[in-house]
Amino acid sequence: MNPSYTQIRARIDTAAQAAGHTVRLLAVSKTHAAAAIRDLAAQGQLAFGENRVQEALAKQHELAGLALEWHLIGPLQSNKCREAARHFDWLQSLDREKLVEPLHRFRPADAPPLNVLIQVNVDGEASKSGCAPEAVAALARAVTAFPRLRLRGLMAIPEPHPDPAHRRAAFLRMRTLHDGLRAEHPGMDTLSMGMSDDFELAIACGATMVRIGTALFGARPAPG
Ligand SMILES: *Cc1c(COP(=O)(O)O)cnc(C)c1O
DSSP: OOHHHHHHHHHHHHHHHHHTSOOEEEEEOTTSOHHHHHHHHHTTOOEEEESOHHHHHHHHHHTTTSOOEEEEOSOOOGGGHHHHHHHOSEEEEEOOGGGHHHHHHHSOTTSOOEEEEEEEOTTOOTTSOSBOGGGHHHHHHHHHTOTTEEEEEEEEOOOOOSSHHHHHHHHHHHHHHHHHHHTTOTTOOEEEOOOTTTHHHHHHTTOSEEEESHHHHOOOOOOO
16 A cells, blocks of 8 residues: 555646646656555556666566556667567657667567657756757657557656746646647647656646656665
C-alpha cells in the first residue's frame, strides 16, 4: 500500500477538473525497486516510467506476470534503439531524426505501434536533451512516415526555475507548440509535462500526462 498514491491521484483529479480535461499519471519508478511498482499496481496504477533501459528491463523481468505499460523517459542512445523498440510501450524522449528509422525497424511487426512523444528543449538550455522547438515539426513528420511508430505528442522537462511565472511560460509555450502541430497530426493527444513539484501548474497549462516520482515513492538516492 502506497499512501501517497491516493493523495496524488486526488490532487491530479482536482486540477484536471478545473482545467476541463482528463490527465493520466505516469509513475516514475527509476531507482526504486520492483516491489514499489508491485505495490502501486495493486492500487490500480499500471503506467510506469523509467529513464534507463537496463534498469527497466530488470524490473520488467521481475514483474513479468503483471500487465504494465512501460514508458522510456530518459535520453536514448542509438545503441539502445533495439531494446527501446522491443521492450517499451511508449518512448517519451525522442529528440532526433537519426533514431526514427531504427526504432521502426526494431519494433516487432506483431506488436502495436510504439507510442512516441517528441521531447522538446523548451528552455533552450544547452545542457539538456530535447529537440529545439523550431525542429519539432520536421521530426514529427519523420515519425509519421513509419507505420510501427505512432506519434502521440510532446514531452518537456522545463527548467526547475524558482519563479512560477517562468515555468508557466514554458508550459504555455509547449501547449502552443502541441496545439499547432495537431492541425497536421490529429492523432497527437498527449502533452507530457509536470513533475512532483509543479504538476498542478502543468495541468492548468494543458498537460494531459504528468510524470511523478518523488511525491509517490519518496526521495531518490543522490546519483553517484
Ligand atoms: C525523474 C523524472 C521525473 C520525475 O521527477 P520527480 O521530481 O521525482 O517527480 C519526471 N520526468 C523525467 C523525464 C524524469 O527523469
